[in-house]
Structure formats: C-alpha cells, structure tokens
Amino acid sequence: MGDANFDCDQNSYPYYMDFEQRANALVDEHIKHGDFLGVAAGYYHEGCGSYIAGAGFSSKHKQLPTNSNTLMRAASITKPMTAIAIMQLYENGIIDLDVPIQRYLKSYPVKAQGDITIRHLLKHTSGIPHYASKWEALSFSDYPTLNAATAIFNHKELEFTPGTQYLYSSYGYTILGAIIEEVTQMSYEEYMRKHVWEMAGMSDTGLEKSRYRYNNKSKLYLKIGTTYIKSPKTDLSNIYSAGGVQTTVGDLLKFGEAILQGKLVDHKTLKMMVNATDGLAPAIGDDPYGLGWAVYDHPKLGKIIQHGGSQPGASSFFAIFLDHSIVTTVLSNSFGSRQSAHSLSYQLAKLTLSPEEMQ
Numbered sequence: 310m311g312d313a314n315f316d317c318d319q320n321s322y323p324y325y326m327d328f329e330q331r332a333n334a335l336v337d338e339h340i341k342h343g344d345f346l347g348v349a350a351g352y353y354h355e356g357c358g359s360y361i362a363g364a365g366f367s368s369k370h371k372q373l374p375t376n377s378n379t380l381m382r383a384a385s386i387t388k389p390m391t392a393i394a395i396m397q398l399y400e401n402g403i404i405d406l407d408v409p410i411q412r413y414l415k416s417y418p419v420k421a422q423g424d425i426t427i428r429h430l431l432k433h434t435s436g437i438p439h440y441a442s443k444w445e446a447l448s449f450s451d452y453p454t455l456n457a458a459t460a461i462f463n464h465k466e467l468e469f470t471p472g473t474q475y476l477y478s479s480y481g482y483t484i485l486g487a488i489i490e491e492v493t494q495m496s497y498e499e500y501m502r503k504h505v506w507e508m509a510g511m512s513d514t515g516l517e518k519s520r521y522r523y524n525n526k527s528k529l530y531l532k533i534g535t536t537y538i539k540s541p542k543t544d545l546s547n548i549y550s551a552g553g554v555q556t557t558v559g560d561l562l563k564f565g566e567a568i569l570q571g572k573l574v575d576h577k578t579l580k581m582m583v584n585a586t587d588g589l590a591p592a593i594g595d596d597p598y599g600l601g602w603a604v605y606d607h608p609k610l611g612k613i614i615q616h617g618g619s620q621p622g623a624s625s626f627f628a629i630f631l632d633h634s635i636v637t638t639v640l641s642n643s644f645g646s647r648q649s650a651h652s653l654s655y656q657l658a659k660l661t662l663s664p665e666e667m668q
Contacts, residue, residue, distance in 0.1 A: 311329050311332055311360060311361070312360070312377060313328060314359050314360070315357045315359075315360075316357065316358050317356055317358065325357060328360065329360060332657055333362060335653060335656050335657065336348065336653065337364060339652075343535045345364075345365050345641045345642075345650075346366055346369060346530050346537040346641070346643050347363075347374075347375035347641065348364055348375060348646075348650075349361070349363045349364075349377060349558040350362050350653055350654075351562045351639075352660075352661075355566070359559075359562055361377040361558055363375040363376040363377045363558075367525075367527040375527065376525075377557070377559060378525055378559070379525055379526075379527050379557065379640075379642075380525055380527065380555050381526075381557070381625070381641070382545075382622055382640075383552070383555060383556045383623070383640065384552045384617075384618025384619055384620045384624070386561065386617075386618050386625050386638075387482075387553060387618070388479075388552070389616050389627070390554060391482055392600055393568070394500060395427060395431065395488070395489065396600065396601075397574060399578070400574060403492055404427060404488070406426060408427075409424040409425065410426065410484065413488045413491055414459075414487055416456060416459075417463055418464070420466065420471075422467040422470045423470045423472075424471060425471045427485070427488065429472055429481075430485050431600040431601055432589070432599070433475055433476060433477050433481060434475055434589050435467070436468045436469045436473075437462065437465075437478045437480050437481045437484070438465055438467075438468055438478060438480065439476065439477055439480065447621065448543055448544050448547045449541075449543060449544050450546075451520075451544055451546050452547055455483055455486040455487040455497055455550060456490065458487070458547040459487055461480070462480045479552055480551070482548070483547065483549075487550075497516075497549055497550050498515065508567065508572055509567035509573060511560040513556060513557045514555070514564075515554070515556075517545050517554070518546075519545075519546075523555070527622075528642065529621055529622020529642060529643075530643040531621065531622075531644045531645060532643040532645030540621040540622040542622070545620075552618060552620055558638050558639070561627055562636055565627070565636030569629065581600060582599050582602060582614075583600075585599040588604070601616075603615050603616055603617075610632070610658065610659075610662070611631065611632030612630075612631045613628055613630050614628070615628035615629070617651060618647070622643065622644060623642065623643075624641045624649070624650045625638075625640050625641065625650055626638065626639045626650040626651045637654040639654045
C-alpha cells in the first residue's frame with residue numbers, strides 16, 4: 310500500500326516512528342468506510358523525506374488497484390500552479406498585477422462595471438461568473454487555445470464591480486491562462502512544462518487531452534451515497550489553467566517541495582501570495598484567499614496554504630503547512646469525495662506532530 314522514504318534524526322523527529330504503518334492504517338480506514346473508490350495520498354517533510362500510498366481501485370470494472378503512480382485529475386489544484394506561473398511573470402517584470410487585463414489580452418471586452426486586473430483574477434474578486442449551472446461544468450468541446458475558450462463567458466456581464474466582492478470563478482483562471490499564452494507566445498502547457506513542472510521535477514504532470522490515451526490513468530467516477538458510478542469523460546480544454554492538469558501524488562509533493570525551497574518563486578513573492586489580510590472571502594465557510602491559495606491560520610498547525618478540487622471523476626486536496634515544512638496531498642478518482650480528501654490530508658500532517666503542538 311504505502312512507501313515511506315524517510316532519512317531523519319529520530320531524536321529530532323521521534324514521531325516518525327512507525328509512520329508508514331500508521332499512515333497506511335489511515336488510508337485503509339477511509340477505503341473501508343467507502344470514502345473513496347480509489348485514492349492516492351502523499352506526505353513530505355522538508356527535513357525527513359516522503360511517504361506515498363495508493364489504495365482502492367483505479368478501475369471498478371476491471372478491479373485494477375490504485376497505486377502511488379496512478380495518474381489522476383488534479384482538478385482545482387491546477388489554480389495555484391497557474392498562480393505560480395503568473396507570479397514568475399510578475400517577478401520578471403513581464404506583467405503588472407494592477408493594470409486592466411486588456412493590456413495583455415486585447416480580445417477580452419471592457420466591462421461596464423469596471424476594469425479587471427490580474428490581481429482580481431488571482432483572488433477571485435473580478436466579478437467574472439463561475440459556472441451558470443452544474444450542466445455548464447460538463448464541457449465536451451475542444452478549444453484550441455485558452456483565449457478561444459473565453460468565448461464561453463466573455464460576453465457575460467460581471468456579477469459586481471471588480472475588487473468589491475469575492476466570487477470563486479474557474480473562468481477567471483481560464484483568463485489567466487490566456488494571458489500566459491499571450492505574453493509568452495507559448496501554449497499554456499509549454500510554459501508550465503518548462504517553467505513550473507520541469508523546474509519542480511514533476512515528470513508525470515501535464516494537461517489531460519481528451520483525444521489521448523494514457524498509461525496507468527484512473528477511470529472517472531461519481532460518488533452517490535455509498536455507490537460509485539462511471540462518470541462522463543468531460544473535455545477540460547475550457548479550463549486548462551483552472552482545472553485541466555493530471556498528475557500523481559509524487560509530483561504534487563515535488564511541487565510543494567519546490568515552493569518551500571524557493572525554486573519556483575522567491576520567498577518574498579510567496580509571502581505576497583499567502584497574504585490574505587485584504588481578502589474578501591469570508592472566514593466562515595471559505596478560507597481567506599490570497600493569490601492562488603486559500604490561506605488558513607490554524608490555531609495548532611500554524612499557517613497553511615491549501616487548495617481543494619472537485620470535478621467529474623476527481624476530488625483532490627493539497628496543503629503546505631508552512632510553519633512545519635510539511636506537504637500533504639490526496640487525489641481520488643471520484644466526484645463527491647472532496648471532504649474526505651481534506652480530512653485525510655490533515656490527518657497525515659498530524660501524525661508527525663507532538664502532543665504539545667496539538668494541544
């Protein structure tokens with residue numbers, strides 16, 4: 310089930326004793342309770358090493374087991390990846406976060422309610438609507454570019470004056486991907502592969518393309534009560550930069566490690582990204598949102614930056630516990646398991662903390 314690769318001083322980190330056994334028991338318990346059909350979970354500590362596990366089935370019909378290398382949809386964990394790319398362009402002086410987006414995406418219409426900035430898009434305060442319905446989230450059309458995908462919503466009026474309210478919007482992150490393509494003259498995938506995924510050592514990460522077949526890719530399911538049914542295979546090209554990435558838990562741990570070590574953006578930029586003091590997302594029901602991250606100041610676990618995801622065939626969660634240099638992530642192959650993914654991610658982090666830290 311699990312594979313732990315720890316190399317740390319047991320005197321300094323005594324709570325790593327039997328970690329693999331305890332972590333495996335946690336994952337197994339979630340499978341027994343029917344929380345997931347198939348799940349892959351990962352843990353990383355900057356001073357010690359990593360743990361990766363897979364359990365359940367990647368194919369219900371064929372009874373194929375999920376393993377640590379199973380490829381799954383990352384869903385909205387894609388958003389902080391896109392935010393990292395945007396902040397790289399900011400660091401390099403290529404974009405300004407606070408000018409109208411038409412400077413970079415001339416085709417996007419000016420809105421009567423006011424100018425939209427990149428900062429608004431990153432923080433979900435642009436007023437751009439999210440999906441109009443659950444049916445709109447099920448796309449089966451293939452879009453050649455992210456700019457072309459904005460045609461789905463660019464004619465719609467904003468929900469409010471930009472910068473005055475919070476409204477989570479995947480379409481806002483579609484625009485961010487289109488901006489990346491325009492200013493770099495590279496496809497979103499090309500830019501991400503060269504400047505984010507390869508920089509972090511994420512060799513199994515890429516965009517899910519509906520016309521391709523992938524080895525070791527999980528099937529997609531919907532969780533209805535305790536039953537798992539096959540999900541329609543949606544096309545993600547309308548939201549590639551918001552939720553179109555497929556990956557493994559091992560690669561997501563590498564993403565977290567690269568952030569902690571300042572390989573993708575410097576620590577000053579990361580500090581900007583996790584500053585949610587001016588965030589408009591409510592503290593109850595939706596954590597304050599920084600630039601691409603939900604930001605949580607936990608009374609026991611300290612500052613956490615995190616992102617969950619949910620779409621047909623996927624429920625996911627990713628967290629960096631900044632004060633402890635810990636990364637946890639959970640990928641599952643079913644819509645409807647997001648809360649369980651969040652719970653398992655936090656349970657893994659707590660396994661290595663002392664009783665004093667958890668008091």
